Amino acid sequence: MTNDSKEPDLQRSLTLLWSGRAEGRRGPRPQLTVEGIAQAAVRIADADGVKALSMQRIAAELGYSTMSIYNHIPSKDLLLEVVADVAAGQPPELDDTDDFRRAVRRWVAALWAGFQQRPWILHVSLGHAPIGPRQLAWLDQLLRPLLKAGLAGGEARAAALHLTAVVRGVAQISADMTSAHKTGDGIPHRESEVARALVELIDPRDYPALAAVYAAEAAAGPPEEEESLPGALSFGVDRFLDGVEAWVAAKAR
Amino acid sequence: MTNDSKEPDLQRSLTLLWSGRAEGRRGPRPQLTVEGIAQAAVRIADADGVKALSMQRIAAELGYSTMSIYNHIPSKDLLLEVVADVAAGQPPELDDTDDFRRAVRRWVAALWAGFQQRPWILHVSLGHAPIGPRQLAWLDQLLRPLLKAGLAGGEARAAALHLTAVVRGVAQISADMTSAHKTGDGIPHRESEVARALVELIDPRDYPALAAVYAAEAAAGPPEEEESLPGALSFGVDRFLDGVEAWVAAKAR
DNA sequence: TGAAACTATGTATAACATACAGAATTATGT
DNA sequence: ACATAATTCTGTATGTTATACATAGTTTCA
Numbered sequence: 001m002t003n004d005s006k007e008p009d010l011q012r013s014l015t016l017l018w019s020g021r022a023e024g025r026r027g028p029r030p031q032l033t034v035e036g037i038a039q040a041a042v043r044i045a046d047a048d049g050v051k052a053l054s055m056q057r058i059a060a061e062l063g064y065s066t067m068s069i070y071n072h073i074p075s076k077d078l079l080l081e082v083v084a085d086v087a088a089g090q091p092p093e094l095d096d097t098d099d100f101r102r103a104v105r106r107w108v109a110a111l112w113a114g115f116q117q118r119p120w121i122l123h124v125s126l127g128h129a130p131i132g133p134r135q136l137a138w139l140d141q142l143l144r145p146l147l148k149a150g151l152a153g154g155e156a157r158a159a160a161l162h163l164t165a166v167v168r169g170v171a172q173i174s175a176d177m178t179s180a181h182k183t184g185d186g187i188p189h190r191e192s193e194v195a196r197a198l199v200e201l202i203d204p205r206d207y208p209a210l211a212a213v214y215a216a217e218a219a220a221g222p223p224e225e226e227e228s229l230p231g232a233l234s235f236g237v238d239r240f241l242d243g244v245e246a247w248v249a250a251k252a253r
Numbered sequence: 254m255t256n257d258s259k260e261p262d263l264q265r266s267l268t269l270l271w272s273g274r275a276e277g278r279r280g281p282r283p284q285l286t287v288e289g290i291a292q293a294a295v296r297i298a299d300a301d302g303v304k305a306l307s308m309q310r311i312a313a314e315l316g317y318s319t320m321s322i323y324n325h326i327p328s329k330d331l332l333l334e335v336v337a338d339v340a341a342g343q344p345p346e347l348d349d350t351d352d353f354r355r356a357v358r359r360w361v362a363a364l365w366a367g368f369q370q371r372p373w374i375l376h377v378s379l380g381h382a383p384i385g386p387r388q389l390a391w392l393d394q395l396l397r398p399l400l401k402a403g404l405a406g407g408e409a410r411a412a413a414l415h416l417t418a419v420v421r422g423v424a425q426i427s428a429d430m431t432s433a434h435k436t437g438d439g440i441p442h443r444e445s446e447v448a449r450a451l452v453e454l455i456d457p458r459d460y461p462a463l464a465a466v467y468a469a470e471a472a473a474g475p476p477e478e479e480e481s482l483p484g485a486l487s488f489g490v491d492r493f494l495d496g497v498e499a500w501v502a503a504k505a506r
Numbered sequence: 507t508g509a510a511a512c513t514a515t516g517t518a519t520a521a522c523a524t525a526c527a528g529a530a531t532t533a534t535g536t
Numbered sequence: 537a538c539a540t541a542a543t544t545c546t547g548t549a550t551g552t553t554a555t556a557c558a559t560a561g562t563t564t565c566a
Contacts, residue, residue, distance in 0.1 A: 027512020
């Protein structure tokens with residue numbers, strides 16, 4: 001591989017993520033590939049969480065020596081970037097005839113489902129904007145309905161950033177996402193459990209608004225989850241889309 | 254301390270975060286405190302990033318032996334939870350006379366500024382909803398204008414979750430946040446640099462929307478950042494607030 | 507036909523979280 | 537007053553980790 005040292009960090013990430021195969025290379029045919037390594041890592045993380053991702057474990061999974069991985073990927077941090085991209089998988093195909101709201105909602109639901117299937121992704125920290133092919137495929141898929149709805153380029157980008165951030169952020173915060181034995185430090189408690197424990201700790205004089213909200217919540221009982229999305233995420237996304245719609249309408253006039 | 258083993262994870266986190274001092278305790282007076290340990294950790298992370306946070310380093314910073322920390326905090330994961338809370342600091346005091354939009358925007362700006370000052374926070378992964386006193390103080394402060402605007406309890410909670418997630422998410426994705434030498438794996442590249450590098454990689458046939466957006470962006474030149482917030486974050490938050498406002502208005506009618 | 511570039515491997519090292527076992531110190535029940 | 541139990545701090549030990557480095561074999565290019 002030999003894209004060692006020198007290059008600036010970004011270039012290094014990019015050449016790794018978009019590993020363009022060099023044709024005429026000297027040396028033995030590589031038996032391992034960046035893709036293969038990342039896939040093995042995903043398999044391990046799926047099974048035992050992100051804490052279980054060690055170079056040794058990945059190499060063992062592939063049946064090669066630990067150090068052989070370093071011939072293809074210069075560090076674990078870079079590896080994790082590739083893993084995050086591979087784990088993202090393919091974005092949903094959005095029906096082009098759908099109206100923009102439906103399309104965006106389906107995209108959001110798909111991303112949410114992805115985080116449910118691979119909660120460990122939430123524990124590998126993003127270092128920067130999406131730059132891998134699969135992450136960008138997701139982004140591209142989201143941009144389509146946004147552009148079609150009438151947003152300008154920069155606006156669509158901002159909106160996509162917003163939505164991506166929301167889903168990821170809500171997933172991170174939602175307790176029931178990060179199941180315990182997978183992440184090693186996750187806490188598999190549901191919302192209500194947290195609420196119950198907190199009510200005793202928060203003094204309404206220190207946290208008046210919070211206390212009020214929790215009180216109202218307790219009185220109302222547990223919210224019912226209609227669809228595939230939790231109500232809280234749904235509400236936020238819908239309000240955001242309301243705002244986007246209004247904005248587009250105002251621009252058009 | 255001796256809140257070892259048994260307790261369920263959530264209880265363990267809570268007693269740690271809200272460390273209610275037991276009065277009549279046997280044994281020597283503790284010289285270390287949970288707070289003090291966390292503050293030392295914050296000092297280190299501020300200086301050298303989250304990668305530099307080791308039990309040994311923290312203990313050294315305090316002038317105690319490594320293992321003494323474990324008398325107060327049962328594991329590094331729990332430590333990080335406390336650190337995340339301590340590092341959050343105090344939320345901004347929001348002017349009660351401000352209208353709801355102004356108040357929320359100020360809250361968002363404050364949180365954003367917080368992430369700029371301590372980008373490493375973005376690299377300690379949240380395991381669950383906010384449960385520490387300082388995190389909850391932030392939440393409470395945000396809930397006030399939302400409730401005052403006319404949202405119901407559950408709606409305000411959802412909106413607050415949404416906004417928190419957005420700011421955190423956008424901060425994580427924004428390249429210029431995570432500076433390299435602090436996080437160890439951050440990449441300090443600005444947006445434009447990423448864009449320039451990507452334009453060569455993405456095939457408009459695979460990523461049509463993305464290519465269109467980047468093309469438009471390149472033609473328009475770099476966006477100008479008016480205020481303390483980056484334009485992309487601003488746009489999303491404003492659209493969201495538009496939607497919330499409309500929602501409240503619709504409910505009132 | 508080298509020489510250069512590359513891959514896979516084994517060994518080595520330093521850092522790390524944390525288990526465990528004293529020794530010292532305090533509060534509590536007698 | 538005294539013994540006991542609980543608790544703190546410390547030192548030592550263990551297993552895991554990322555990764556540097558050297559080596560031997562393999563392929564391509566000059």
